[in-house]
Amino acid sequence: MxxxxxxxxxxxxxxxxxxxxxxxxxxxxxxxxxxxxxxxxxxxxxxxxxxxxxxxxxxxxFGVLSPTKFLPERCTFGSQFLCKDYLLDYNDGDPAISLQLQNNLGQAIYVTSVDASSQEGFGTCTDITVTDSDDTDAYDESADGSVEAISDGEYFTVTAGTCSTLGGMTEGSKYKVQVDVTYYAATSSSDFAHTVTGEIFANVEE
Structure with a gap:
């Protein structure tokens, strides 16, 4: 008290x-x-x-807790093209990109250009080819664009054989690659070309 x-x-x-x-x-x-x-x-x-x-x-x-390791792989191109399959290939330090797309535009198209790049692991890719489901060339980079129309619903394969590296990329690492596909309707002309931008986020394979 x-x-x-x-x-x-x-x-x-x-x-x-x-x-x-x-x-x-x-x-x-x-x-x-x-x-x-x-x-x-x-x-x-x-x-x-x-x-x-x-x-x-x-x-x-050491990258064990890197958020990218826990994110799922994806390949998206909107409603215009369905991405059926994809591959990021390390290729002994000379990375390459391959993907298979389906034409969902409701009409046949000509592909006039394909650009692939990434700020994370790739520079701009060159040596790009496009083949249709019959393995026929649908795009010729040296010829300035399309040589074969891609029918509605048809699958076509895009490959980028040479991508300059920016360093730091290793097998098993995940990278995001942007792919721009420019096309025009087979009933139209290249004056009315459109570009669809897609994204691949995947492991770099050996």
Whole structure:
């Protein structure tokens, strides 16, 4: 209990709260025990937290915790082209891209150009070929575009045989590649060409 000590200043009663000595010592002793317990907790478990943080940092540094490793592969080209299959090939340091698309435009088309690039692992790809389902050339890069119409619903294969590397790409790593396919309707002309942009996100195979 507190002890009240009264005093009088100019007819005004004042009082001062005072701890009894034994209660003050008990209070101080309890406080010190709690502080000591908290310090011991930090000393005991603080090292464990530090070790865990170091391990997480090491895993992140070596790419084990890279978010791309947990993302699923995908190949998307919107409704115009269905992506049936795809491949990113490391090819002994000279990467190549292959994908199979289906013409879902509702009409036959001519392919006039194909561009493939990636900011992550590839530069712009060259040596691009397009073949239809009969393995007939539907695009000739040297001839400035199409040589064979691709029918509605028909599958065609796009390959990019040479992609300049930007470094840091290894087998098993995942990379995102953008592919732009430019075409025009077989009943129209190249003056009315359109471009469909697709995206491949996949492991780089050996």
């Amino acid at each position: 507190f002890k009240r000590v009264y005093c009088s200043i100019k007819n005004k009663n004042l009082y001062i709260e005072e701890f009894p000595k034994n209660e003050y010592l008990d209070y101080r002793g309890g406080f010190m025990k709690k502080a000591q317990g908290a310090l011991e907790f930090l000393m005991t478990y603080g090292w464990a937290f530090l070790v865990i943080l170091i391990m997480i940092g090491a895993l992140a540094y």
